[in-house]
Amino acid sequence: MSQLLLDVNGLTMQFGGxxxxxxxxxxxxxxxxxSVIGPNGAGKTTVFNCLSGFYIPTAGSVMFKGKEIxxxxxxxxxxxxxxxxxxxVRLFSNMTVIENxxxxxxxxxxxxxxxGLFKTPSYRRLEQEAMDRAIxxxxxxxxxxxxxxxxxxxxxxxxRRLEIARCMVTQPELLMLDEPAxxxxxxxxxxxxxxxxxLRDEHEISILLIEHDMGLVMGIxxxxxxxxxxxxxxxxxxxxxxxxxxxxxxxLGES
Amino acid sequence: MGKLYNAIFSAxxxxxxxxxxxGVKLNTDGTTLQVTGASTEQWAWIIGGIALVFFSQxxxxxxxxxxxxxxxxxxxxxxxxxxxxxxxxxxLMAGVFVCMVIWPFMVSRGSVDLATLALIYIMLGxxxxxxxxxxxxxxxxxVAFYAVGAYTYxxxxxxxxxxxxxxxxxxxxxAALFGFILGFPVLRLRxxxxxxVTLGFGEIIRILLNNWTAVTGGPNGISGIDKPALFGLEFTxxxxxxxxxxxxxxxxxxxxxxxxxxxxxxxxxxxxxxxxVINRLMRMPIGRAWxxxxxxxxxxxxxxxxxxxxxxSAFTIGAxxxxxxxxxxxxxxxxxxxxSFTFIESAIILAIVVLGGMGSxxxxxxxxxxxxxxxxxxxxxxxxxxxxxxxxxxxxxxxRPQGLVPMKRPVLELx
Numbered sequence: 001m002s003q004l005l006l007d008v009n010g011l012t013m014q015f016g017g018x019x020x021x022x023x024x025x026x027x028x029x030x031x032x033x034x035s036v037i038g039p040n041g042a043g044k045t046t047v048f049n050c051l052s053g054f055y056i057p058t059a060g061s062v063m064f065k066g067k068e069i070x071x072x073x074x075x076x077x078x079x080x081x082x083x084x085x086x087x088x089v090r091l092f093s094n095m096t097v098i099e100n101x102x103x104x105x106x107x108x109x110x111x112x113x114x115x116g117l118f119k120t121p122s123y124r125r126l127e128q129e130a131m132d133r134a135i136x137x138x139x140x141x142x143x144x145x146x147x148x149x150x151x152x153x154x155x156x157x158x159x160r161r162l163e164i165a166r167c168m169v170t171q172p173e174l175l176m177l178d179e180p181a182x183x184x185x186x187x188x189x190x191x192x193x194x195x196x197x198x199l200r201d202e203h204e205i206s207i208l209l210i211e212h213d214m215g216l217v218m219g220i221x222x223x224x225x226x227x228x229x230x231x232x233x234x235x236x237x238x239x240x241x242x243x244x245x246x247x248x249x250x251x252l253g254e255s
Numbered sequence: 256m257g258k259l260y261n262a263i264f265s266a267x268x269x270x271x272x273x274x275x276x277x278g279v280k281l282n283t284d285g286t287t288l289q290v291t292g293a294s295t296e297q298w299a300w301i302i303g304g305i306a307l308v309f310f311s312q313x314x315x316x317x318x319x320x321x322x323x324x325x326x327x328x329x330x331x332x333x334x335x336x337x338x339x340x341x342x343x344x345x346x347l348m349a350g351v352f353v354c355m356v357i358w359p360f361m362v363s364r365g366s367v368d369l370a371t372l373a374l375i376y377i378m379l380g381x382x383x384x385x386x387x388x389x390x391x392x393x394x395x396x397x398v399a400f401y402a403v404g405a406y407t408y409x410x411x412x413x414x415x416x417x418x419x420x421x422x423x424x425x426x427x428x429x430a431a432l433f434g435f436i437l438g439f440p441v442l443r444l445r446x447x448x449x450x451x452v453t454l455g456f457g458e459i460i461r462i463l464l465n466n467w468t469a470v471t472g473g474p475n476g477i478s479g480i481d482k483p484a485l486f487g488l489e490f491t492x493x494x495x496x497x498x499x500x501x502x503x504x505x506x507x508x509x510x511x512x513x514x515x516x517x518x519x520x521x522x523x524x525x526x527x528x529x530x531x532v533i534n535r536l537m538r539m540p541i542g543r544a545w546x547x548x549x550x551x552x553x554x555x556x557x558x559x560x561x562x563x564x565x566x567x568s569a570f571t572i573g574a575x576x577x578x579x580x581x582x583x584x585x586x587x588x589x590x591x592x593x594x595s596f597t598f599i600e601s602a603i604i605l606a607i608v609v610l611g612g613m614g615s616x617x618x619x620x621x622x623x624x625x626x627x628x629x630x631x632x633x634x635x636x637x638x639x640x641x642x643x644x645x646x647x648x649x650x651x652x653x654x655r656p657q658g659l660v661p662m663k664r665p666v667l668e669l670x
Contacts, residue, residue: 052557078559086557092550095543096664102540103547104558109540116539117532135669148666170558 011060093152101134262312382576388614390569391549396457404581430578476592612658
């Protein structure tokens with residue numbers, strides 16, 4: 001069991017009388033790309049919000065690295081090494097690209113007031129390390145040339161890449177991407193595809209993905225979960241899902 | 256058609272306001288009030304004004320395009336390029352500092368006094384700039400922290416006879432504590448709601464000071480607050496309790512302007528200190544976090560930033576700067592009362608921040624100087640001071656909404 005990075009059991013989220021997520025089970029192993037798919041409004045993003053601490057789930061357990069994280073505060077969860085992106089890009093758009101990258105590393109820095117005021121050696125060292133990491137990840141997503149531009153002025157595809165780089169610089173073990181390909185052109189989607197695989201193979205992290213682009217999902221996922229109306233419908237590898245009659249019915253409607 | 260309606264409506268509003276404010280006058284005649292109408296000449300002015308409003312509404316578009324043709328001022332043309340600027344900067348700063356120190360010995364006492372006031376507003380502006388400009392938390396009750404700082408020094412000096420230099424950090428600490436206390440209930444509020452709560456807080460402090468007569472002296476305020484001393488040397492003409500006096504120690508004649516210049520020099524040092532600290536803070540992780548919080552709170556949370564700590568630190572550090580300014584203000588005036596800490600003060604400080612450019616230190620400093628010196632220059636029209644103030648604001652927002660010197664993003668060196 002030790003290789004399970006994320007183990008979700010019976011996750012349920014109720015808003016008043018509405019059950020948005022109903023007993024969802026989900027596991028992610030080390031160095032795995034796992035996708036969650038489902039029709040619009042199925043509750044995929046709600047699952048993400050529960051996992052990342054934006055909502056506190058009504059019931060169920062969320063074990064991350066063998067530790068219960070359901071009920072923890074959002075910032076505490078991300079400090080455990082589980083970070084997410086958003087369906088709509090959320091950058092600090094009036095700040096420069098490199099500043100975005102440095103803010104993300106806040107907890108790795110020496111935030112003591114006096115240390116910063118006097119620029120102690122440890123403060124300088126940590127600041128330099130953060131800068132190096134930021135530069136490394138900007139290179140990875142090919143944004144180094146734009147480092148001192150305001151992030152709000154980047155193109156949409158660049159903003160998406162910056163958001164992923166900003167997550168990676170926090171040194172996560174599980175990266176949760178909420179529809180990363182939404183609004184990208186086919187070329188950019190292909191690059192994203194390569195980036196995600198690279199993250200798994202070279203940087204040895206796991207990725208949990210919500211996506212509507214079936215080409216992307218089927219191509220890269222090690223495991224796929226299907227959710228419809230908040231309830232788990234099926235899970236398996238790409239071929240299982242493609243041929244599952246329930247899934248086809250949920251997506252295309254009953255014939 | 257819509258334009259005509261607009262114009263008639265605006266003219267109507269102008270008419271009503273003008274009639275109420277200028278057209279009718281109340282005169283006291285013994286015990287009775289008499290209503291007198293305006294003179295013909297005044298009526299002519301009123302009608303002229305209404306006509307102006309009417310036509311400016313009708314020709315709004317044409318006026319807009321005419322305004323658009325006026326070139327916008329850009330400072331960047333006059334300044335040297337980035338690299339040279341970085342080399343010149345320390346020299347420039349040193350030069351400014353030296354000028355600031357030499358200057359008071361060459362000008363009149365009144366100017367030095369005014370400059371001291373401007374320096375107090377610079378401190379206040381810089382402090383509020385953290386809360387409003389960087390962290391994006393609209394605080395309309397900032398004057399409360401100013402009052403806390405002033406009263407902390409005044410009370411400690413009166414009851415415990417403590418010196419200015421000891422009270423200065425204590426005042427800043429007290430104001431910081433109040434900032435911290437206010438920070439807690441408003442953590443979840445943003446924008447308008449936050450503005451209302453902080454507005455209320457400012458009033459609570461003022462009313463408390465006004466009514467807690469036993470301690471604060473109520474509306475009578477506290478008078479006879481000790482002036483700061485230079486290493487124990489006092490600046491008064493005669494010694495109260497046998498302390499050494501400045502002019503005796505140096506064997507020079509007594510002059511009251513020594514005190515004024517000394518106060519000014521303290522203010523210069525305090526402002527330099529505040530600028531240095533805030534400048535460092537802005538480039539520290541905490542400063543970046545403040546700005547990130549202003550930009551997107553949800554993204555901050557998802558990246559492991561504790562928004563509670565960040566907001567509280569912005570409130571606390573902003574408030575402590577006001578406390579700093581407050582205790583110096585009390586020392587300079589020698590007398591404080593709740594009158595000095597009304598809402599209009601908060602509004603002026605906020606205007607300084609907005610006028611200067613949110614988040615921009617140079618801008619705030621410039622705006623603080625303008626806002627204190629302009630009313631003094633316009634002393635002859637003191638009746639119309641608020642009118643001029645309003646006009647400046649309107650023109651400023653129309654012409655340059657981003658402020659005098661908008662904040663520039665720091666360019667970071669990539670190896």
